Amino acid sequence: MYCKNNILILLLEKNKNLFYLVGKSLKYLSKKRKKNFIIVGQKNFFDKKFQGLLYKIDNLKNKKIRNKVAIIDIESISKKNYFNKTMNFAIQSLKNNQAEGFINLPINKKILPKKFVGFTEFFSSKLNTSGKETMLMYNPNFSVSPITTHIEVNKIPRFLTKKKIINNVKNIKKFYRDYVKTDINILITGLNPHAGIDMKKMNEERKIIIPAIRELKKKYTKVNGPYSADSVYNYGLKLKKPFCIVGMYHDQILPIFKSINKFDGINLTIGSRFLRASPDHGTADNIINPKYIHNISFKKCVNFFSL
DSSP: OOGGGEEEEEOOSOOHHHHHHHHTTHHHHTSOOSSEEEEEEOGGGSOHHHHTTEEEESSTTSOOOOSSEEEEEOOOSSHHHHHHHHHHHHHHHHHTTSOSEEEEOOOOGGGSOTTOSSHHHHHHHHTTOTTOOEEEEEOSSEEEEESSOSSOGGGHHHHOOHHHHHHHHHHHHHHIIIIIOSOOEEEEEOSSGGGGTTOOSOOHIIIIIHHHHHHHHHHOSSEEEEEOTTTHHHHHHHSSSOEEEEESSHHHHHHHHHHHHTTSOEEEEESSSSEEEEESSOOOTTOOSGGGOOOHHHHHHHHHHTO
């Protein structure tokens, strides 16, 4: 098995619904692809009807498995210990060049160490790239990226910096150039209503956002703003696709992304040499009957790595 082509699928929590989601995708995963998809999780936590489709391996150096999906079996009683063992295996595999990226199923953020506001930041810290990460909600036609992620609204101005805006745009441009093979149109929003144009006082647009855009324009084409968040999508539609909206905070831009793309999108962490993807939905804790669990976004993650 050529290690560079390994993509790990992490089941970081013992969530029956998410195990079922992956289970119903096993036949899809077993199709012949350019990449090898290997599950990392507890085998006997899968529904019995799925366990026969899994082939247990001890390491990532096995020969290619045909018609079955390989699994690294992680056994643990404690939730926290299980999370740590699964995550540590993935990170060491990346650092040892035994895998080139992973797909993690959604997790309850309460399991993360308290100092991390989300999995994006936690993942970056594990790779020693804290502060360089970018959260990108990706769709081939229309993507979004928030400068600040899972923080309270009243803290946004404090965490908003020129450096972060420049770093995010730099990461997005590089990602599209290297992986999508295109030069992306980037539209940057303001923070305040109407991008602060009606405000007489010094604001975040004048102090931070506009100076960042000016600096970015010196290096990149197809970077414009600041746009008012209520109309930025319409400006994007006038451009040649694809386009990416860079917003100042999470709920400023994710609602339009999810409304337009439904489940036809994935959550990416970019900014390091390894890619991490996750389905664009929650943990499905509230779904009682597993037959209502869909795997559309999970398949989109698989397809993304199969390019």
